[in-house]
Amino acid sequence: MSTPTTRALSGKALAGVIRQRAKDEARELENEGAHPSLAVVIATDDESTHWYVRSIERAAEAAGIGCRVIDLGHDATEQVLANVLRDLSAEPSVHGIILQTPLPGGVRTDALVGLIAPEKDIDGANPLSLGRLAVGQPAFAPATARAVVEILDHYDVPVAGRSVAVVGRSAVVGKPLALLLLERDAAITVCHSRSGPLERHTRPADIVVVAAGRTGLVNGSHISPDTVVVDVGTNVLPDGSLVGDVDGASVNGIAAALSPVPGGVGSVTTALLLLHTVEAARQQVPLLENA
């Protein structure tokens, strides 16, 4: 008897489709006299964060979206960061703002993200965005949370009426993802470090999304045959390679499908930041014209 195959839910083709949508929309806005533009605020020496920001810059440039990187250095104070975020929130030529983590020690991230104007909060960092999502009002979801839903849609994985276990309850992935899936009529269980044995929640689930930042947290013993597994985790191993939270080798042959790391959720996330920027610009341009 042959081993059942696990379908790879690659994010690469989908990311290409989303980047093209962002590019087309940016061109349309340009034809109307508006230049969609994104600002990324960074305050760290961490090389992998700089690499990530450069990848956003390149992707924005390729899509015809302006991208201003404001590097405040690893010793930026909360006051300086706050002033920059206030200025960007009030600046009409900037339509989207990302406050890139990590931030310098002692800086209160929670206080700073609240300064990003909700209409420019293209990575859903402001608690107001999460609150709006919670009550079904229009808001930008964190791009990673939306990326999971887009991947499931792209591969025609139905969510309505199905059970989903979300592993991780952070404000940037687990919680907003649970809200997005709830909006799509799924039955959600959110697991965390104190929710008890993981398999108790993940085995009965039709779909398991893992966003914990723990290498190998989920393996074949945690899932049932035909489960769809989406790996959000990004963990850098000592040799510099990137792995997710799911032990792919042990899940393969059991799961119906698995989104890989790298090449899954991450590529879609970056593309969605561009799409959110043009969506934000589209919403802001008429407001500005009438101002």
Ligand code: NAP
């Ligand atoms: P986070 O803020 O550290 O949250 C991790 C969550 O996982 C917490 O809710 C924690 O539970 C839970 N957790 C930790 N150990 C667990 C365990 N043994 N069993 C069950 N739950 C456990 O991390 P995050 O910002 O949400 O990110 C999660 C992962 O996604 C990271 O690897 C991150 O790098 C990755 N990520 C990827 C992208 C992308 O674009 N690809 C974007 C964002 C994040 P408690 O709440 O109880 O502590």
